[in-house]
Amino acid sequence: MSEKILLRHEDVAGLRRLDKYVEDGGYATARRVLSELQPEQVIEEVKLSGLRGRGGAGFPTGMKWGFLPKDNPKPRYLLVNADESEPGTFKDRQIIEHNPHLLLESTLIAAFAIQSHKAYIYIRGEFAHGAKVLEEAVREAVAAGHLGSNIYGSGFDLDIVVHRGAGAYICGEETGLIESLEGKRAYPRVKPPFPAVYGVFGSPTIVNNVETLCCVRPIMERGPAWFKAIGPEKSPGPKLYCLSGHVERPGVFELPMGTSLREIIYEHGGGIRGGKKVKAVIPGGSSVPVLTADEIDINMDFDAVAAAGSLMGSCGIIVMDEDTCMVRALRIIARFYHHESCGQCTPCREGTGWLERLLIGLEDGGATERDLDLLLQVAENMMGNTVCVLADAAAMPTKSFVTKFRAEFEEHLRMGGCPQKLAAASAVRASA
């Protein structure tokens, strides 16, 4: 797939500006949809396209929209989840900073489909530049009549509000995001009820990821059949792959869904840095189970990655070469989830810190014989028993790291610390 859909700004310079975007055909689709189609038709097209949520869970987008109750008199809200926070993930940022009108046009079409007259783009606080770009894009779109009241004379109104978060991973969880948007502590909500029924301000709400929404304009422009023909049938469409870690060319790549992980790493990423061997790959952001070097011959789509025992997640591919200390890598992941646990549910609040302390013991010394099994048991006890999946996000890498690289963990235990560090320390002593 040579033509870029989501990263079209890489092919068309200056796409960030409204005039350029319109010149490139922008907002024509929204104009046609609002003028010619019924909202149900849009939902139907998106259902037919097979679009699945790019935020992590891979839930069918059209189906999600269909969950909105028909008889609820309250206003409906569309929330755009731009709180991209999963370690290893930086795809939405590309769209926001370089192709903001694709997001706004898609949001307009989606809002029309679900008949929402107010959309919030919840953007993480650290994306200060992105927020400014979006705010400017909204101003341009309002001034040109692409947003506001009676858009294109269709009678449809839409306001888009760019709302900046204050810097917490948990605000990316859709109900945590809703609480945060309401001005509260971002405690994910107990479900049911789900946001489609009881969302922001107690009203029916749809929360969609940036990349997901950005597929909506292309689908409406070129038809669901075109979209469905890209990649595997049950998991179709163009996809942004975030490649980071020990590769020659890290970055965001737009490729068809289902591109092989090996191809992404070796062809698009230029292979392992310094010609080294790959040791492990996290395919979907730091929260998913790790794959060993033997497991990377898989296609990157929701179902294929799940079949391989991991998750597509947010498609943050983190590559680790043969020199990586897996205990240290896991410790860094555990530190993140310890820091980011909102503290609401007991197993997550207490378990994430416990995991980190056990890993510190393994890496720095002080761990006891039973700590390896304890690590697995704590992870097991955290899984599946909390309001949101942050506990699982900490537990899944823990279980997979310890299970798949157990020998390395046992070596740490046996030597009373990290062998690499101990070797470095003795080298320093020898040279002194």
Added chain:
Amino acid sequence: MPTLEIDGQQVTVPDGTNLIQAAAALGTEVPHYCYHPGLTVAGNCRMCLVEIEKMPKLQIACNTRATDGMVVRTKSDKVLRAREAVLEFLLVNHPVDCPICDQAGECKLQDYYMDHDRQESRVPLQSKVQKGKAIDIGPLIMLDQERCILCTRCTRFLDEVTGTGELGVFQRGDHCEIDVFPGIALDNPYSGNVADICPVGALTNKDFRFRARVWYLDTAPSVCPTCATGCNIDVHHRRNEIFRFRPRHNPDVNAYWMCDEGRLSYKRFQGEGRLLQPVKRARGAWQPIDWKQCRAEFAAALQDAEGPVAGIVSAQSTNEEIHLFRRLLESRPGGCIAGHSWSPPDASRDDFLIDADKNPNTAGLRALGLDPGSARALIERALKGEISVLLTYRTDLSRICNSEEMDRLGDKLQHVIVIDTHYGPSVEIADLVLPIAAFAETDGSFVNRSQRVQRLRRAIAPAGNSLEGWRLLGDLVAGEGTAAVEDASGVFDELAAGTAAFNGLSLDSLGGAGAPLSAAPAGRE
């Protein structure tokens, strides 16, 4: 009305019942911390996880509604393992300072650890996160952040019930802590409730902490005597001393709550100002007498009366006392009786539980046919010399007349007989004082502002040589030629038989929750 199966037993529950309540209907406790029936569901403690057929993951019972045909297991291996794990997590950073914790004995961490965990700690003591201890956050409440399990019952109470929101959760993960917002104290009229609903030793009541180990305390179900609301309470006592009042659930009166004013009112009933001994005035000086002498003096004073004998009974009295006092007076030719219900003009009040009427039984006085505002007219008659002997029952004359009038009353009246719990200005013009049992020292009943008859029970013995009012009045009435009364129940039966509003009720039939008067007028007074 869904029918479901819980641990192999069928149960039918009302629509909207959650699984904790549904299990409770079968006598099964699903352990929980954050769930409280008087607050919204938070679902954060994860202690109430249960297994539901056809659902892959364990579900929290507090947020799961019972549905028809649901099959629930609260004791399967999977559930027990999850419970054990949650308890272990709760204790990861808990200081386990039970020996110096005042919650010991009524701590859900202790209880559930013994019931569901009982494993040795796998956490080195020095690795625990340390937080603040013994933080004074308000007039009634002390906070220990280390013992807190972040169930957020307290923050939800302050957000949802009082609407004052003094407490919040700060920080994240295992650094989370409950605290007051900067510059704010936990100081509202209902602050004591947060210590009641705290399942652990994080929020303790400064008035109670370290005064008694709870397992030594006995409990008497009763009704708060502080205002006309009649919040249901438990009186916790030991060795004739009251240690605390705690709210007792009554959906029709106070739900799960009570105000701090009522909570601390127990102090009024023990200690200072109590009348402990019958006394008579002899040549200007008080002379202690025994009850036999006292009854003789009482009879003599009434015998002696040159004109009418009158009595004033206040709304502080129980229905049983009012009834017997009226019998005592109405059995005498020309005897008359008036009612009195006094509250300070600046009395606290709100639209929740605190009523401006600071008497627990104004409605009872009315139901028994006495006008709570009739005392002043009677005093005016006395000032005109139309009355010879005045009996006051739990009534402070200084609330009805000024000091000059008090002096004149003393001069005009042949005898003033005071029957009361506490010393007051009336005693200064009395020539006979009969001490009676205060609240918590006597059985009986009150009628609250919503016309609900509620039972109070004797928790401790009457102070000093005082007698329960119904017992003393029963004796005095019997002295007039009728049989003595056996107990408060008997008195209630007698008044119920003779008063339409109370027809068909008995103290036993009131149960723990009370019962409406049969002729209850609609709405609040």
